């Protein structure tokens with residue numbers, strides 16, 4: 044039995060057409076003007092609705108360990124929320140586990156998620172400055188079926204610039220994408236120590252404690268490495284317009300640098316850190332001032348960023364309000380479910396980008412970067428039947444009540460939207476429709492690349 048979506052506005056890779064789309068046995072089997080249903084085909088009328096490839100959130104942290112406890116969204120709750128927002132694939136993170144090799148750590152994470160994810164998933168493997176790595180280890184990861192590693196220039200995973208340079212060279216040989224959390228640790232440490240010495244330790248100093256120049260400087264160093272030896276790197280969660288401009292200029296010179304930004308950096312500014320519930324908005328890097336936010340939006344609309352991710356890392360209000368200093372507050376916010384609604388409203392509904400361009404930012408481009416294309420990220424015969432249907436006229440006020448994350452809040456509470464996902468289909472299974480979650484047990488697969 045197949046499913047036919049009838050009469051929708053189909054967002055294909057290079058054009059938008061009105062027509063029908065059929066999914067059978069997990070795959071898209073037909074796209075055409077009028078598909079004649081067979082006896083047992085289910086036909087869903089989507090006239091007046093937009094039919095897009097399922098969204099890929101290439102940066103989420105589900106069930107992430109923080110000491111002995113976990114972030115509040117486990118695989119089940121995080122991925123259920125994802126489907127409710129039109130996301131059909133996520134890329135999660137595996138961290139190196141003491142006593143295990145990189146490959147064993149990756150395998151542990153994949154097995155941990157299997158049977159618990161409602162969406163399909165892939166994984167980025169974190170390599171810390173303290174983890175031994177060599178070409179063979181990186182080749183093993185590639186052979187296992189992932190194509191990306193993650194490095195940090197800060198935190199416990201910190202890796203020095205010289206080692207990053209080595210990893211970039213090694214990864215090039217292995218055909219792996221290197222993604223980097225770029226905030227210069229020395230600049231951050233200096234700002235943190237300065238604030239602490241003045242006893243300015245409240246959450247209101249969060250943005251000052253991780254200044255945007257830390258991001259700018261780290262990205263500048265990475266661009267420099269890539270430019271020198273024709274290497275390539277991907278910068279995660281760019282928070283500031285100035286960094287965006289730096290990346291845009293490097294790209295124009297032909298440097299192989301790619302980057303993602305997140306909805307919160309585009310929509311919110313650091314004024315929220317003055318609020319009494321400021322902890323709910325603490326993430327790293329922090330939100331920037333209004334001027335930088337506007338510049339980031341400019342760069343985003345100019346096409347500087349390859350895609351948008353959420354860095355979904357959800358804490359409950361309890362976990363958030365547990366501390367009230369900028370250095371003890373758990374950093375991270377929920378986001379996957381609101382990725383498509385927010386970006387759709389900032390681009391398509393706002394008449395700033397067309398739906399084809401938006402779909403590239405949310406589906407096609409991340410699929411290509413992380414080796415999931417053309418299985419994922421595109422509506423095409425032979426690709427997985429991953430679909431999100433958007434009602435362009437549906438008006439919604441985002442609220443904490445309607446959001447499905449176990450964090451029970453959204454940083455976009457109260458924002459008015461026009462256009463919202465009404466149906467999500469994962470490999471031919473209608474998982475979410477008109478506000479109802481329909482997938483019984485988690486059926487997400489690990490997708491190799």
Ligand SMILES: [Zn+2]
Nearest residue numbers: 102104354356
């Ligand atoms: Zn992250």
